[in-house]
Amino acid sequence: GPNIVGLSIDRVTKRFGEHTAVDELSLEINPGEFVALLGPSGCGKTTMLRMLAGFETVNEGTIQLANRTLASADTHVPPEQRNMAMVFQSYALWPHMSVADNVGYPVKLRGLRGTAYQQKVQQALALVELDAYADRMPQALSGGQRQRVALARCLVSDPSVVLLDEPLANLDRHLRATMEHSFRDFHQRTGATLVYVTHDQTEAMALADKIAVMKAGKLVQWGAPETLYRQPRTAWVAGFIGQGSQLMVAAGHPGKRLESAALMRGLNAIESERSQSVLVRPEHIQISTTLSSSVAPTHSQLAAQVEGVIFRGERYELTLRLPSGETLLAYHHSAPDLGSQVAVSLEQGWCLEPDQ
Ligand code: ADP
Ligand code: MG
Secondary structure, X not given: OOOOOOEEEEEEEEEEOOEEEEEEEEEEEOOOOEEEEEOOOOOOHHHHHHHHHOOOOOOEEEEEXXXXXXXXXXXXXXXXXXXXXXXXXXXXXXXXXXXXXXXXXXXHHOOOOHHHHHHHHHHHHHHOOOHHHOOOOHHHOOHHHHHHHHHHHHHOOOOXXXXXXXXXXXXXXXXXXXXXXXXXXXXXXXXXXXEEEEOOHHHHHXXXXXXXXXXXXXXXXXXXXXXXXXXXXXXXXXXXXXXXXXXXXXXXXXXXXXXXXXHHHHHHOOHHHOOEEEEEOHHHEEEEOOOOOOOOOOOOOEEEEEEEEEXXXXXXXXXXXXOOOOEEEEEEOOOOOOOOEEEEEEOEEEEOEOOO
């Protein structure tokens, strides 16, 4: 189209024999956007990324970068002509080269030498907190350190699009948190377009400006993290992203928010009338434990039994059983007794589409 678009993916399909790994996937990625491809293992994330990089051809559809066609059924621009850099799930370092030589290799290939070269390598290593390891050989590093070397090597050549395939998957939790901040810093400083593959929804939400949620090769929702969290389209997306409970009510329709009064009315309707699935996030649940023995439910409260309590540091996570038999996940600042009754009020809910 006439719009200036960073990366345009239009109805791209990839088949391996009978199996469709990516199924008519379309995304418009703006220049400089940080995008996550999020979905469970096997949903086609790596395949989509490899098609962007040029390591895989496409069967149908087109991939365009700044209105230049990189891939279609009869076009295939080779990887080295795409100005993209990819970090693989299994980081491939050259074993006979030092960390610094591994990192500097892409810019050395382009003719960079001397102080400028040293500076580039130093900056890239600093970004992944490996300044002190420049002279080490890869086999003298831990798995996490090797992954960071692979990252530094990707970042050193200032690519216009950076493709990352689960780059933090092999790192411990503490380092992942540090690296999440590094990624955001890197993105802000370079302005590069980032496409980041992960199966981890908290990682995707922490990092990305926009998230493409994939299931079985298809795009199921595309939007900002806040939108996916607050307005998930389907029951499946709601279950995949964030914590929450899905309850049946007799009110509302998909894509609509139910305020407290309508939600409580819908929940109190007779069972046979409840046909709409509603997502209730834990932060929209108020709990009162003062009526510990016999709760007299009002129109704005439900009685619930405490079936599980988990301590999470800053809060307790409660599993509550509602009169309907449904369970509800709630947060609370203290731990009620197991088996006790609490009064629950729901501030709002979000109506979901059923899954296909
Ligand atoms: P993800 O990265 O989301 O885990 P992949 O893109 O690796 O998923 O794989 C998607 C599907 O395509 C899987 O069912 C996988 O087995 C299949 N697949 C991936 N690559 C190939 C290949 N080269 N040959 C055959 N099947 C493949
Ligand atoms: Mg993968």
